[in-house]
Amino acid sequence: MTRVQRSLLDRGLAEEGQTLRDLSLHLLDILMNSIRAEAKNMTVIVQSDVTSDMLTICIIDDGKGMSPELLSRVTDPFATTRTTRKVGLGIPLFKESCELAGGGLTIQSTVGIGTEVSAFMRLHSIDRLPMGDWGETLAGLIRSYPDLDFSVRFESIGVGSVTIDTLNIRERLDGVPLSSMDVYVFLRDYIGEQQEQILGGL
Amino acid sequence: MKSLAELEQIKKQAQSDMAARNQGGKRIVVGMATCGIAAGARPVMASLIEELRTRGINDVSVTMTGCLGLCRLEPLVEVIDADGTKVTYVQVDENKAKRIIAEHIVNGKVCTDISITSVDA
Numbered sequence: 467m468t469r470v471q472r473s474l475l476d477r478g479l480a481e482e483g484q485t486l487r488d489l490s491l492h493l494l495d496i497l498m499n500s501i502r503a504e505a506k507n508m509t510v511i512v513q514s515d516v517t518s519d520m521l522t523i524c525i526i527d528d529g530k531g532m533s534p535e536l537l538s539r540v541t542d543p544f545a546t547t548r549t550t551r552k553v554g555l556g557i558p559l560f561k562e563s564c565e566l567a568g569g570g571l572t573i574q575s576t577v578g579i580g581t582e583v584s585a586f587m588r589l590h591s592i593d594r595l596p597m598g599d600w601g602e603t604l605a606g607l608i609r610s611y612p613d614l615d616f617s618v619r620f621e622s623i624g625v626g627s628v629t630i631d632t633l634n635i636r637e638r639l640d641g642v643p644l645s646s647m648d649v650y651v652f653l654r655d656y657i658g659e660q661q662e663q664i665l666g667g668l
Numbered sequence: 669m670k671s672l673a674e675l676e677q678i679k680k681q682a683q684s685d686m687a688a689r690n691q692g693g694k695r696i697v698v699g700m701a702t703c704g705i706a707a708g709a710r711p712v713m714a715s716l717i718e719e720l721r722t723r724g725i726n727d728v729s730v731t732m733t734g735c736l737g738l739c740r741l742e743p744l745v746e747v748i749d750a751d752g753t754k755v756t757y758v759q760v761d762e763n764k765a766k767r768i769i770a771e772h773i774v775n776g777k778v779c780t781d782i783s784i785t786s787v788d789a
Contacts, residue, residue, distance in 0.1 A: 491705050502734055554701070555702055613730075641679075646726070648681060659669060659670055
């Protein structure tokens with residue numbers, strides 16, 4: 467068991483065996499941070515490159531951003547013993563997942579501008595987390611936050627790419643809310659199919 | 669294979685949904701912070717939505733929220749009635765999710781054995 471997972475258990479934040487077991491759950495966790503930071507636009511870019519054996523995920527938001535001091539605590543909750551302010555364990559968990567797969571995670575943030583989380587992993591590392599169900603993550607977020615804008619791009623170098631974004635979808639729906647049941651079901655399946663089509667069974 | 673052209677169909681269909689069964693403006697909220705996600709909150713939300721869909725209920729919102737403050741009891745699901753009465757269900761799994769829809773949403777009966785408390789919101 468890793469250090470961050472141990473810490474989650476010790477703090478009663480998870481039961482044995484409960485963790486963020488695929489990348490779609492990490493994505494959900496990071497985007498919930500963006501939403502809490504009052505982001506209105508969130509862009510996700512997933513790129514898989516077999517030649518360089520690299521999977522990268524960038525999550526960019528226009529939320530309120532973090533000060534350098536907060537940023538340093540967010541990436542390493544063990545760097546300080548200060549407990550006056552709650553710092554979540556989602557980012558350390560994601561960072562640790564990336565490092566276990568021969569990669570890493572960096573965050574750039576500017577107060578008033580937004581935050582960009584970049585995660586990279588060795589595509590073929592045996593410890594790399596699977597992609598998981600991006601359709602369920604994104605359709606659930608879009609249904610919950612129909613007034614926010616999400617854009618996701620799946621790209622596989624040498625195979626192709628697709629971009630799905632709510633601006634385009636909202637326009638096509640012409641007044642039908644993004645929170646409606648049929649839109650949820652469509653987006654869940656559509657995004658899942660596009661993920662499969664471009665990235666295969668990663 | 670789905671295509672974005674299907675959104676046209678959904679747009680047309682939306683008009684006929686006006687006749688959907690009315691459940692009195694109930695809302696369901698699922699805690700989706702790190703602790704909730706780790707405990708399985710996303711598939712719980714998917715089950716709640718799927719059960720509503722199976723029953724043809726279109727007017728109950730199911731949305732995510734951040735930390736509901738009871739990490740040990742995740743996944744947490746709140747059902748908020750039209751009058752603001754809130755019931756919090758704890759350690760919800762996919763089976764409990766189906767019960768919440770069948771008993772609370774459809775029949776208006778609180779599942780007291782899986783709720784922590786009933787308070788006025």
